Amino acid sequence: MFILDLEKPHSLLQAEACDRRLARNHIKRPDLELKLRNLISGHQGEKTLHYFLSLFPKDKFQIYHGLRLPIGNSFFQIDGLLVTSKIIFVLESKNNAGILTIDKHQLTQQYNENSETYQNPVAQVTRHKILLKYFLDEYKFPAIPMEDLVVITRSSTELRITQGYTEGHKKVCKAEDLLKELHRFEKFNYKESFDKQAINRLRHLLLKKHTPLIVNISEELGIERSEILTGVSCPNCKTLKMDYYRKEWKCSECLLYSKDAFIEAINDYFLLIKPTITNAELREFLRLPSQRAATYILSILKLHSTGQNKGRVYHQPKLFPISVSHVFPNQSNTNKNKIGGP
Secondary structure, X not given: OEEEOOOOOHHHHHHHHHHHHOOOOOOOHHHHHHHHHHHHHHHHHHHHHHHHHHOOOOOOOEEEEEEEEEEOOEEEEEEEEEEOOOOEEEEEEEOOOOEEEEOOOEEEEEEOOEEEEEEOHHHHHHHHXXXXXXXXXXXXXXXXXXXXXXXXXXXXXXXXXOOOOHHHHHHEEEHHHHHHHHHHHOOOOOOOOOOHHHHHHHHHHXXXXXXXXXXXXXXXXXXXXXHOOOOOOOOOOXXXXXXXXXXXXXXXXXXXXXXXXXXXXXXXXXXXXXXEEOHHHHHHHHOOOOHHHHHHHHHHHXXXXXXXXXXXXXXXXXXXXXXXXXXXXXXXXXXXXXXXOO
């Protein structure tokens, strides 16, 4: 059973938004595109891990994806956490392409005649297991057996573990072999460590303490706010050339009409600018023709607001990104995305 399901990470949402709103000839675009590729690859690996975990019977594990927990003054993140009453599994997913060679000290990736060196993922997942033990000790949970595994999620990757590196051979597997590896531990006669009350208390604690990483990609890449392009992106031709007229948006480039194209722009604003917006800021970012148009957009977004009149501020919702179905529950009635008009 998925207790904390897989979601697209905030860092990837930000990178995608920045990709839509940074000029093609911007000096930082190569850095952005490299970061975006790496984030997409990592998320694809997590999706592959999610697929294989979804094959397990629902009552076999309580599964947590991307769990990020505080420890001291820092945090640690677990790609996959599988909890039972008898044992806990800590998983680390890797989606690197090419040839991966893992030895006692490092991971070496060879791809397209290039070679990159990374930290040993076995040491990484073992560290996360130890930190999780410290975390559970802090909240007075009984001791429970834990096992850690590194899961290589890209099926085409060639995996090489150096001879004599016993720990690597035991703790690294391909995603398609994960079920077999977990089944191997079922042969051990573990005693029950967590009763139902402890399992429920742990679930409540993990969800309460989970703290997703929030990044600022503009600051990281050195992109000024003034360099973030404004406007509503056309779902068809991807240009920022949609104009608002009578509660609809028309692309001046390909003539597409849409009622909901602006929602992506609202999400981009919250991701790249700040978590609050005013009527005037909305008009500027969406290039709206009037205060009245902005007031209508804000009314259908149903955002929580504080302040009054010109001092009213609207806040990013807790359920984010904003979805089309939230704004337009009856999407079939919106006549969205038609070239040439409704």
